[in-house]
Amino acid sequence: MAKANSSDFHVLMFSWFAIGHMTPFLHLANKLAEKGHRITFVLPRKAVSQLEHLNLYPDFISFHPVTVPSVTGLPPGAETASDIPIFLSHFLSIAMDRTRDQVENVISSVKPNLVLYDTAHWIPEIAKPLGIKTVCYNVVCAAAIAIVLVPARNATRERPITAAELAVPPPGYPSSSVVLRSHEGQSLLFVTNPFGEGLTFYERITKAMKNCDAISMRTCHEIEAKLCDYIGSQYEKPVLLTGPVLPEESKSVLDERWGRWLAGFEPGSVVYCAFGSQFIFEKPQFQELLLGFELTGLPFFVALKPPLEAATIEEALPEGFEERVKGRGVVWGGWVQQPLVLAHPSVGCFVSHCGFGSMWESLMSDCQIVLFPQLGDQILNTRLMADELKVAVEVKREENGWLSKENLREAIKSVMDKDSEVGKLAKENHKKWRDTINPEFTNDYIDKFIQRMHELVE
Numbered sequence: 001m002a003k004a005n006s007s008d009f010h011v012l013m014f015s016w017f018a019i020g021h022m023t024p025f026l027h028l029a030n031k032l033a034e035k036g037h038r039i040t041f042v043l044p045r046k047a048v049s050q051l052e053h054l055n056l057y058p059d060f061i062s063f064h065p066v067t068v069p070s071v072t073g074l075p076p077g078a079e080t081a082s083d084i085p086i087f088l089s090h091f092l093s094i095a096m097d098r099t100r101d102q103v104e105n106v107i108s109s110v111k112p113n114l115v116l117y118d119t120a121h122w123i124p125e126i127a128k129p130l131g132i133k134t135v136c137y138n139v140v141c142a143a144a145i146a147i148v149l150v151p152a153r154n155a156t157r158e159r160p161i162t163a164a165e166l167a168v169p170p171p172g173y174p175s176s177s178v179v180l181r182s183h184e185g186q187s188l189l190f191v192t193n194p195f196g197e198g199l200t201f202y203e204r205i206t207k208a209m210k211n212c213d214a215i216s217m218r219t220c221h222e223i224e225a226k227l228c229d230y231i232g233s234q235y236e237k238p239v240l241l242t243g244p245v246l247p248e249e250s251k252s253v254l255d256e257r258w259g260r261w262l263a264g265f266e267p268g269s270v271v272y273c274a275f276g277s278q279f280i281f282e283k284p285q286f287q288e289l290l291l292g293f294e295l296t297g298l299p300f301f302v303a304l305k306p307p308l309e310a311a312t313i314e315e316a317l318p319e320g321f322e323e324r325v326k327g328r329g330v331v332w333g334g335w336v337q338q339p340l341v342l343a344h345p346s347v348g349c350f351v352s353h354c355g356f357g358s359m360w361e362s363l364m365s366d367c368q369i370v371l372f373p374q375l376g377d378q379i380l381n382t383r384l385m386a387d388e389l390k391v392a393v394e395v396k397r398e399e400n401g402w403l404s405k406e407n408l409r410e411a412i413k414s415v416m417d418k419d420s421e422v423g424k425l426a427k428e429n430h431k432k433w434r435d436t437i438n439p440e441f442t443n444d445y446i447d448k449f450i451q452r453m454h455e456l457v458e
């Protein structure tokens with residue numbers, strides 16, 4: 001490929017069919033577009049309308065929809081991970097692989113300078129013969145890759161990884177604090193389960209990283225330097241960091257009904273809770289969580305999917321809950337504009353699963369942060385936030401993983417009570433990090449990333 005300036009540099013993006021992946025890819029597309037690059041963003045048809053409002057540069061970023069084929073095991077109409085329970089992700093990855101011909105056609109006709117992708121391990125097989133460079137862009141923390149998705153683990157289908165193995169980091173892993181506690185290895189056992197035809201999750205992601213020209217990550221040296229270096233040495237590849245990549249502006253305003261409701265409370269008093277685009281609670285845990293919010297006595301705004309055993313939020317609420325919290329608590333089963341909710345002056349606390357997207361959004365907000373991680377990578381994000389940066393509090397679990405309403409209340413109180421030492425410390429540390437990750441800092445990361453991306457294609 002010929003040398004290209006920003007104005008004629010064309011990037012094609014193709015990420016895992018999940019809102020938690022496509023959203024950070026699109027944030028990066030916006031930053032590249034801001035500096036004159038053109039982007040073709042290939043994504044499931046249905047996701048176009050879900051993400052359109054985040055496209056800040058429609059003249060530079062074109063969405064190219066692909067048709068997600070029907071696959072046995074995948075519910076009809078499912079196109080992204082939000083449409084399915086997590087245990088069906090394997091079928092979605094089969095569907096993703098079956099879009100290969102469509103993706104190949106777009107790549108051949110667009111002839112981008114570079115393809116940025118994740119999960120679709122076959123992208124380099126298409127791009128390389130056309131002389132197009134590829135970058136595998138990871139939107140989970142570096143720790144989540146380094147702890148299991150590296151050649152040093154040498155996991156195979158025939159010899160699935162065990163919880164005991166996962167309790168010990170791989171040889172050379174450079175952190176003693178961002179690790180899994182003994183029972184937490186369980187949450188990563190899925191990596192040697194099938195994830196696409198003839199492949200495990202481990203094989204798929206390690207292949208995606210082995211075949212690319214460079215690995216990229218949505219993180220920064222200031223938080224994960226050693227882990228990024230470890231990944232670079234494991235794969236023997238250059239590692240390009242993009243930094244946190246969050247939009248500074250938004251095209252939308254907060255829905256009037258939430259804006260009006262939140263405005264009825266004191267500044268910094270409302271507790272907001274959300275668990276990302278995929279996670280679904282079981283009903284008993286869902287109800288206990290709500291009872292925990294009730295116990296705090298604080299106003300709260302909970303945005304969660306209805307639990308597994310219920311079709312609607314209303315039918316899943318604890319007995320008498322609605323009357324008891326009337327006027328100070330809302331439980332909403334649909335999508336909310338999370339970044340705008342976090343930016344609302346009345347919101348003072350964010351209770352989350354610590355998905356990587358929510359992690360960065362919480363770090364950039366003014367809110368106190370309470371974490372209750374559910375899946376493997378979220379546990380490591382929580383270690384970063386609560387143990388390394390000390391900006392958040394993790395809710396204590398019972399031995400069996402259960403979150404009690406009392407423990408949730410304690411965690412929230414510990415950051416929201418004016419006189420709490422824990423709360424003061426978290427607030428101070430949080431402020432330091434928010435000040436560090438300022439627009440100049442994030443812009444420098446993007447400039448460096450762009451420079452290295454251009455060097456790669458020269």
Ligand SMILES: O=c1ccn([C@@H]2O[C@H](COP(=O)(O)OP(=O)(O)O[C@H]3OC[C@@H](O)[C@H](O)[C@H]3O)[C@@H](O)[C@H]2O)c(=O)[nH]1
Nearest residue numbers: 020021139140276277278335336337338355356357358
């Ligand atoms: O109601 C909602 C829920 C979520 N969101 C947005 O959806 C995104 C969710 O992404 P998260 O990474 O936090 O969480 P998800 O669980 O959806 O993502 C998943 O895939 C990406 C990984 O990095 C995460 O760690 C993993 O949990 C965030 O940007 C959040 O602001 C909303 O805007 N409204």
Ligand SMILES: [O-]c1cc(O)cc2[o+]c(-c3ccc(O)cc3)c(O[C@@H]3O[C@H](CO)[C@@H](O)[C@H](O)[C@H]3O)cc12
Nearest residue numbers: 016018081089118119140144145148205375376377
């Ligand atoms: O839970 C996870 C623990 C871990 O150590 C690593 C990952 O990595 C990824 C990942 C996915 C795709 C990539 O290209 C790179 C990394 C994880 O992603 C989540 O996997 C789920 C699989 O069931 C999927 O449903 C979800 O949408 C992905 O965000 C998780 C871990």
